[in-house]
Each structure stands twice: as structure tokens, then as C-alpha cells.
Amino acid sequence: AISIIQFKLEGEVIKRRPEFEMDHRLLLDKINYEEGTINLKGNIYKLKDTNFPTIDPKNPYKLTKEEEIVIDKLVSSFKNSEKLQKHVSFLFSKGSIYLVSNGNLLIHGCVPLNEDKSFMKMKLQGQEYSGRELMDKMETLVREGxxxxxxxxxxxxxxxxxxxxxxxxxxxxxGKDDMTTFERYFIAEKETHKENKNPYFTLREDEDVCNKIFKEFELDTNESHIINGHVPVESKNGESPIKANGRIIAIDGGFSRAYQKKTGIAGYTLIYNSQSLQLVSHDPFTSTEEAIVNESDILSTTMLVEHKLSRKTVKDTDAGKKLLDEVDDLKLLLTAYKKGIIKEV
Structure with missing residues (x-):
């Protein structure tokens, strides 16, 4: 029942925002409610469940009065939850779509690319954006929201x-072309469940693509790295978290237990110090009992990603650059005081 509410509300957004180009996700009007089938991309599929008591086939995206009450109560609960609001406030005060730190680019998923290695474009509020500009614009809009x-x-x-x-x-x-929630719930055929990853996840192995991204974010093509999450690295199948000759470091190793069967490990820790960049992989922790019986603890393996002969100093870091700016400001303040431009308070 709540899934149907989700699809109805998503339908409202899709219809309201044609620039999102998501009309193909309007599926409730593609259902033949008498025959219990759906027309999906020109193919007819039998639905696993054909009981839709809350859907009016003539107006499938309209919420019933009872559904409206449910949503109103949920909205009220979310808005008046002190803990949730505290977390969301933290997200907006500390978080960002991406982060440039000490010459490295940290991104959760990807920098959206086309198959031809160009940046994906999207029109928002009548203007077209791509690459870094698109990510910046989306962050601005979300903060306005x-x-x-x-x-x-x-x-x-x-x-x-x-x-x-x-x-x-x-x-x-x-970082995908579709989220096939409806298909997974209602259609048995596995081919309809497929969610294609953005070309970035294949193209990121190409150093030229990495350099293009570095230039887009005004980073050093020789020194910078992309620190990537989102897609778990299948370590047990031989996949390496270090890609593009060390330019990309994929740090999603399945910290969540749900992904550990897929990855074979229990996550990564990235260690960054003045002289090296190290990636530590952790073995899964099975149980307290097993740890006591076998006298085992969480085992970790360290991989050296990069080692510098000359150490980085504080002034080479982002924090150091801020300190230097503050020193310059203090010097200007002192000069102004000595010249009598400002008075002692």
C-alpha cells in the first residue's frame, strides 16, 4: 500500500518537472487492470500482484482521502521529529554533493558521463548545466528546498x-539510468529489474578521463586523486579498489553486513598522512563467540597507494592555506594600526 502511494507521488513530480526526463517511470497508467498486465517499453508482462484497491484506473495517480491522511501524518512526524531535524541540520551544515580536500576530489557516486566521455547535460530552470556546474547547481537548489x-x-x-x-x-x-522498484515488486522477469550504471564506472579506469575530471574541478592532474564510494568493490572476485594507475581509490568495501557476501570483506579505511596514502581492508567480524573461541580479532590488510619522498607540511594542506591567509590578515591589521588608520579598542 505504501509503495503505491510512493508511485503516485513520484508521478506528480515527474509530471510537474518535464526537464527531469522521467516520463518512462510513469507506470501506473501503463497497467491493464482488467487483464493484470503492464506494457513496459513495448513489451507486455504479467503482474505478480493484481490487487490494487487504492488505484482508480481512470486517474491512477490520484491519492485517495485515506492516502492523503497517511501522507499528512508522515509529513507532520518528519517535521516535528527533533532527532531527525537535528540530523538533517547536520547534513546541510557539514555535507555537500562533493568535496575538494587537500587536492583530492571526494564524491559519493560519480561525475555523470556519457559513453563518449563527455559530461552529461541537464537543463534546470531554463539553463543547461554539466560537470561541476551541474553538481554545484543541484546543491544550490537542494539547499533552497x-x-x-x-x-x-x-x-x-x-x-x-x-x-x-x-x-x-x-x-x-x-549513478544509474533507472531505479526499477516497481519492476522488482510486480514483475517476475529479471530483465526488467536491470539498472544500468552510469558510463563513469567503466570510463574511470581511463587515466585521460580522470585528468578531464581533475581539470573540471581545477585540480592537479599529477598529484590529485578521486576518492570514490557508492559501488561496492568485489574484492573476493579480484577487483582492485585502486584504479586508473592510482588516480582513483574506490573505498566502498561493504562496511554494511548486507554487502559483505558480495565484497568478501568488511570495508576499507583510507589513511592519509604527510608522506603516504594507505588503504586498509578489514575482514568481516562474524560473532563474539567465534572471536573468543578462536582467539581472533578483526584482521586488517594495508595497501600502500602512494608514498612521497618529501613530506607534506601543514602549509601544503587546506587548513595551512587558511592559516596563512589569517597571518596575512593579521599583518594588514597590524600595519593599519601602526599607520593610525584604525584605533585600539
Whole structure:
């Protein structure tokens, strides 16, 4: 029942935002409710469940009165949850779509690319964006959705963008062409469940592509790295977390137990110090009992990603550059005081 509510509400967003190009995800109107089938991309599939008591076939995306009550209560619970609001406030005060730190680019999913290695383009509010500009624009819009007052166009658009970041093909956080939730719930045929990853995840093995991304974010093509998450590295099948000759470091090793069968390990820890970059992989922790009986603990393996002969100093870091700027400001302040431009307080 809650899934049907989800599909109805998603339908409202898709219809409201044609620039999202997600009409293919409008599926409730593709169902033949009498025959219990759906027309999906020109193919007819039998549905595993044909009981849709909350759907009006003539207006499938309209919420029933009872569904509206459910949503109103959920919205109220979310807005008035002190803990949730504290977490969301932390997300917006500390988080970002991407982070450039000490010459490295940290991204959760990907920098959306086309098969020809060009940056994916998307039109937002009448203007076309791609690459870093697209990621910056999406972050700005999402913050407007959080900070603007209710019942304003900016807030509604920002909230719609937040949803798009979760499921849209040009989202750097999602990194796929489709989220096939409906298909997994209602269609048995596995081919309909496929979610194609963005070309980035194949092209990132190419050093030229990495260099193109570094230039887009104004980073050093010789020194910088891309620190990547989102897609678990299948270590047990021989996949390496270090890609593109060390330019890319994929740090998603399945920290969550649910992914450990796929990865074969229990996650990575990236250690960055003044002279080296190291990646530590952790073996899964099975149980307290086994650890006591076998006298075993969590085992870790360290891989040296990069080693510098000359150490980095504090002034080489982002924090050091801020300190140097503060020193310059203090010197200017002191000069102004000595010249009598400002008075002692």
C-alpha cells in the first residue's frame, strides 16, 4: 500500500518537472487492470500482484482521502521529529554533493558521463548545466528546498531536486539510468529489474578521463586523486579498489553486513598522512563467540597507494592555506594600526 502511494507521488513530480526526463517511470497508467498486465517499453508482462484497491484506473495517480491522511501524518512526524531535524541540520551544515580536500576530489557516486566521455547535460530552470556546474547547481537548489519557507516555488523545486538526486540519471549520487522498484515488486522477469550504471564506472579506469575530471574541478592532474564510494568493490572476485594507475581509490568495501557476501570483506579505511596514502581492508567480524573461541580479532590488510619522498607540511594542506591567509590578515591589521588608520579598542 505504501509503495503505491510512493508511485503516485513520484508521478506528480515527474509530471510537474518535464526537464527531469522521467516520463518512462510513469507506470501506473501503463497497467491493464482488467487483464493484470503492464506494457513496459513495448513489451507486455504479467503482474505478480493484481490487487490494487487504492488505484482508480481512470486517474491512477490520484491519492485517495485515506492516502492523503497517511501522507499528512508522515509529513507532520518528519517535521516535528527533533532527532531527525537535528540530523538533517547536520547534513546541510557539514555535507555537500562533493568535496575538494587537500587536492583530492571526494564524491559519493560519480561525475555523470556519457559513453563518449563527455559530461552529461541537464537543463534546470531554463539553463543547461554539466560537470561541476551541474553538481554545484543541484546543491544550490537542494539547499533552497531546505531553507526557503513553505509554499514557495523555490522550496518546491528544491524538494523535487532532492528526490531527483535519489533516482535521476544525471544525479552524481545515484549513478544509474533507472531505479526499477516497481519492476522488482510486480514483475517476475529479471530483465526488467536491470539498472544500468552510469558510463563513469567503466570510463574511470581511463587515466585521460580522470585528468578531464581533475581539470573540471581545477585540480592537479599529477598529484590529485578521486576518492570514490557508492559501488561496492568485489574484492573476493579480484577487483582492485585502486584504479586508473592510482588516480582513483574506490573505498566502498561493504562496511554494511548486507554487502559483505558480495565484497568478501568488511570495508576499507583510507589513511592519509604527510608522506603516504594507505588503504586498509578489514575482514568481516562474524560473532563474539567465534572471536573468543578462536582467539581472533578483526584482521586488517594495508595497501600502500602512494608514498612521497618529501613530506607534506601543514602549509601544503587546506587548513595551512587558511592559516596563512589569517597571518596575512593579521599583518594588514597590524600595519593599519601602526599607520593610525584604525584605533585600539
Amino acid at each position: 531546505y531553507l526557503f519557507k513553505d509554499k514557495t516555488n523555490q522550496k518546491q523545486y528544491g524538494m523535487d531536486i532532492m528526490w531527483y538526486l535519489w533516482t535521476g540519471k544525471c544525479s552524481s549520487l545515484f
